[in-house]
Amino acid sequence: MVEHIPSFSAKGNKASSRMFRSYLRMQLVPIAVLAFIILVASLISPVFFSKANMQNLFVQVTLNMVVSMGMLLVILTGGIDLSVGSTVAISGVFVAGFMRNIPVGIAILLALIISTSFGAITGFIVSKVKIAPFIVTLGMMSFARGIAYWYTQSTPIIWTPFAGANFMYALGSNTLCGIPYLALIWISICILTALMLKYTVAGRIIYAIGGNAQAVRLSGIDVSKWQAVPYILSGFLCGIGGILLTARLGVGAPTSGTGLELDAIAAVVIGGTSFNGGVGTVSGAMIGVFILGIINNILDLMNVAAYPQMMLKGIIVVSAVILATIRDRYKS
């Protein structure tokens, strides 16, 4: 949404309208799927477009949105991060636990530092020791989840009685002009990610590494250093995700974020990001998150049980990718 904002000014800039069209063409499948799902949702449920449900939807997508931005960066370099769900849990339980003894601001900072270091460890092993990211993050997924259980002794930590509860409560539940704080936060994170990818050296290098790491290496760029960056950022964003989740739920649960890696990967891939790396956009990933989010939302509204939801999600993910693949083949 951000990196390709077309100029709708009266001047009608030609170049930007051409870019807008090429963007539409590129994102045709996810946009079409999103539009279709919104249409179905509004037909099925009269309350879908109500303010309360919209607020609810924008809050529901928060966790996946924040985590998907990190996942996007990792997949753009040709990697994968399976540890996101566990890192969210780590950050969530630590922030709730720390609040028992220290001011909430420092608790949040510490939780972020811890989750970012987990990302840094993953990034180091992937880029310097050169182990396949699938394996490293699979190990990290189990390791981090173990720590979350150990720290909490398997019991969710309720933060409400502790100092800083007011702040956490506001973070999780308040709105600004009708927009939930949580939504404001994820919108900012998406904008920042898009700006980073488009306007910074880091962004160009992340794309290029995914496209052809050897070409980047021959250009005299320290590929292994840059390969670690997305994992560190992913750890950081999972940290934010965990804090927001804890703020919203009122507890830091060691089970939180279970299965989140699948949602994040699905959102990124539905959004048109290539699993080989090098190709993909923030807006695509956002559309992917919304597609999954609206499906959950509408099934909740219809009181459909969780299991059919999971089944449907699986079908949607594979169908979207099939459609995109067919389109790519047709193009070439």
Added chain:
Amino acid sequence: MREHEVTPILELRNIDKHFSNVHALKSVSLQIRHGETMALIGENGAGKSTLMKILTGVYEKGSGDIFIEGKKHNITSPSYAKKIGISQVYQQAELIPELTVAENILIGEMGFSSKGFINWKELKKTACKFIEKYQLSIDPDEKIKNMSVANRQLVSIVKVLLRNPKILIFDEPTAVFSNLEVNLLMNIINQLKKDQITIIYISHRLEEVFRIADRIAIMRDGYVVSVIDNINVKKEDLIQQMLGRKSSAMFPEKETPVSEEKILEVKNLSSEKIKNISFFLKQGEILGIAGLVGSGRTELARAIYGLDRIKRGNIYINGKEVKIKSPIDAVKHGLFLAPEDRRGEGLVLVRSIKDNIILSNFKNISRCGVLYTKKENSATQDLMNELSIKADSIHMMAGKLSGGNQQKVIIAKALLARPNILIFDEPTQGIDVGAKSEIYALLMKMKKEGISIIFISSEIEELQGICTRIIVMRNGAIMGEVDSELENSEKILNLMYRS
């Protein structure tokens, strides 16, 4: 002319082939007799491989006719070529590393399975029969991944033989072979000749050609210039015919004087693939490195650029010794490499021209990691205009460009890096003549601007055209240097091929 000449097994009549604006084959006519071994020689780009690709159905011919045993055939696909008995031995590409020799030989062949089950006994027996027949020292139970490159090549030959081809094509089969392995292959070919199999043999190694060919066809610039019987042929004559008369119009004038200062000096450099290399590059000079594929020229560039580990030896830049352990160090010391494998190592194909060019230097277009979009666009646009890269815009995907334009993007990238020393590895490989001469002109321009260039190529003519000195490599070592008699192609060729 004999009256009752036997119908040739293969006859090509006026085969013509264009690639966009390159005339690759010009009315090629060739007759090959049943059971003979015809060697096909010529410089890179003479059209040998194109002709073979038309025979094997990889390319479609432009015009002309192909007759097999007197019958006209229109070879439209590789499977059609296989069906009519034309087979080519490829370089190990179709072998599966995890399977054994026997499995690889017989994979895809019918008659060894019934109701979906494989008859392993039968399979192994047949494989052994072939291995024995050609006296190969290969264990049929060995896995391909554990075998040497040369032995793999032998396995692929056996695999092709199983199809009972009438015409067997070898394209540079010995490029990766040691002397001993060459002898093995020669024995196999002699056996095939006894079996009356017709062979077309393409090689740069003239000694092999003399050993096995009945006749030799020489190609140059898309023509078959002559076909001679392999009796009392002199190597010098062949080389002369391969080169023909020089066309120097393509090359710009070599005018700028070269300073005597050595900007780069390499002393006794050895890596896994190169042995004891010593040479120097003068300020503002274009130094050519000639050699066949596998002679170690690319590996020399890789060692200097920090891509391959250096075992021994020293590198000096401007008289000071430098340690180059990675391309990062190399770029820091003012080097830049335009690699041989454009698509695999040079470009990020899925990204735009702009994204590719700016990769080499973010300094002038960014501050604290943030890019100035305007500066970035104008810098790439300027380079695109200067090199006349033909594309819709700087945002066009690099993978969609033609080979020549892709090469220019790499040159643009190299220019943006502002190196003192530029290494070009086969910059003109696979691009058309027009783009080639443009690239020569660019090299000259860079030289004028004071960049010292190492230019690696398998085409002697272009090295002679633009270099001031040429180093010739073979088997990972420097065989000699040519500076005073650059026009003396025979001398260079003699150094390149083993004499």
